[in-house]
Amino acid sequence: MKSGDVSPGVDRRALLSGLILLPAASGTLLSTAAPAAAQPSAPLQSWNDGPAKQAIVDFVRAATDQASATFVPPEERIATFDQDGTLWVEHPMYTQVVYCLERVPAVVEQKPELGTREPFKTVLSGNREAMAKLSLRDLEEILAATLTGMPVEAFEAEAEKWIAAAKHPRWNRLYTELTYQPMQEVLQYLRDNGFKTYIVTGGGQDFVRVYSQQVYGIPPEQVVGTAGDTKYGYDKNGKPFLTKEPKLLLNDNNAGKPEGIHLEIGRRPRAAFGNSTGDRQMLEYTGAGDGARLMMLVLHDDAQREYAYGPAQGLPDTKVGTFTQALYDEAKKDGWTAISMKGNWKRIFAFG
């Protein structure tokens, strides 16, 4: 993990290319909470029978059978899940990047001097084509301005308000409704079998923690993500508070995932789920331990019900959640199990 300036560590085009598909602003009137995932009477009901479902069931049986040599003591039952593209939709743009862009007007209202200069001027213009051409450095400036410089509680209140109302342009539904129902069932099935479920995300740790309990049943302390520094201080009444600082402490992508797992969990996971090259090291690290192990990769191969992308499937490389041929080869070599959204999932979402 590296310290330094805030850097998303991903391709600029990936972050901005979906701009054209977004609505002008997310709806802010219909602030309904996302429905809790219903717990099916039998596990994994949204899964078709086949090798992916079988791999999950076999792993749980191996880990929980006390008579077996592969039995995993309850305290060692740690399962880690990437979020974007693994637990919910990441196209056309990471939800958190949408948040940052939509926060710009409010930030400029508080700091009017920003509104007269780039890149804020372009974002305020609403010109999607101009915004898509912003540089990585521009984007970093937008992330720093919208994610740092405020008390932790102020950030949490803003993010909470936004996520309760923001909608995805394709489905016109709350982002929090766009979690994959089959993966919600995996989370529940593992928890029912004594596993602690963690999110290990390249997204902002503070951002995901705002809604992780409501959306996934995962408490904030079980979210590991990209994290900036904070600074302890006092307000004018002597009351202490933490300020979010524009300094990266953990870039929770690629090698940063096992490093973040060691930092915040301190145990090697028994099961890990991802969907892109950013998850490779987490799956490798999980697989390098002894005993019962499960490593799975979600393939986005369902353009009709969700999206189809990834060179490994001969599909376009959109740079968001890139699934390369090299990753696919490693998965085969190391015995990781692919999850075909098209073939393995009866349905994608809880709705419809």
Next chain:
Amino acid sequence: MKSGDVSPGVDRRALLSGLILLPAASGTLLSTAAPAAAQPSAPLQSWNDGPAKQAIVDFVRAATDQASATFVPPEERIATFDQDGTLWVEHPMYTQVVYCLERVPAVVEQKPELGTREPFKTVLSGNREAMAKLSLRDLEEILAATLTGMPVEAFEAEAEKWIAAAKHPRWNRLYTELTYQPMQEVLQYLRDNGFKTYIVTGGGQDFVRVYSQQVYGIPPEQVVGTAGDTKYGYDKNGKPFLTKEPKLLLNDNNAGKPEGIHLEIGRRPRAAFGNSTGDRQMLEYTGAGDGARLMMLVLHDDAQREYAYGPAQGLPDTKVGTFTQALYDEAKKDGWTAISMKGNWKRIFAFG
């Protein structure tokens, strides 16, 4: 929190002044596990009736009474405990510093070139008076050499072996037996009432995680401590592993405690326990939230059964676990509750 070189962030004299009291080497033959703390039938049996015990009982009642406005939902029941001087003995020297000094011969065996130069030469000499004069920079070099540069698993195996055998010079008992029985009862009482108990220590996170489950019933993922960076890599067979790097990521002392709590827990604690100026900000931060709160400070005022130190009690300032008059004044002003080892505890340890 600051990045930079490994730095203990405490006074050199504090770390080395106890050298003269230590045995030449910890016993390594009698490797018996520390006994688990017995769970008493009634809570807090080792506590005398009085304001300290009453504060704990009142807090738990306020937090768990569903009919009360002070009720705390189970998921928000987070309690944080400093370790050294709060959960176990920190005199005459922090246990981890003893570990580092005793590791020097093994490190020199692997890297013979170190043995011919300072500060390693002095440590190898066994001359306690010369060792007590080592500079802070010398000490940092010793910490870096003994705590970093090896795979995470290699460090854990060494620390585990050491802690299973190392003994305190005064009681000739395992360090792991020198936990305060009344505090073990507080941990259990809070857990019995739905609290997640965390250690938040200025000591090394990786070190404390090795024994936290066995000694306190606290799993590794509930230990926040001073943490260095790790680096992901592969061995010659392509197997991935993490190496402990000599770069400080979180200095979990003073302001670093609330910062570390935000990083690794993401919730403000409801209860916090400390014993020194290094715990001040954690207690302030805990107390700054609404509703039921408990902030407590252990006073080391029992020279006969443990140790007596701290200017606030008119006792010597030993620089290890310093309890200053300023801290005592803040405690009174903010309604924190002092715990007198001499007056409030029927017994100090589970043995004898």
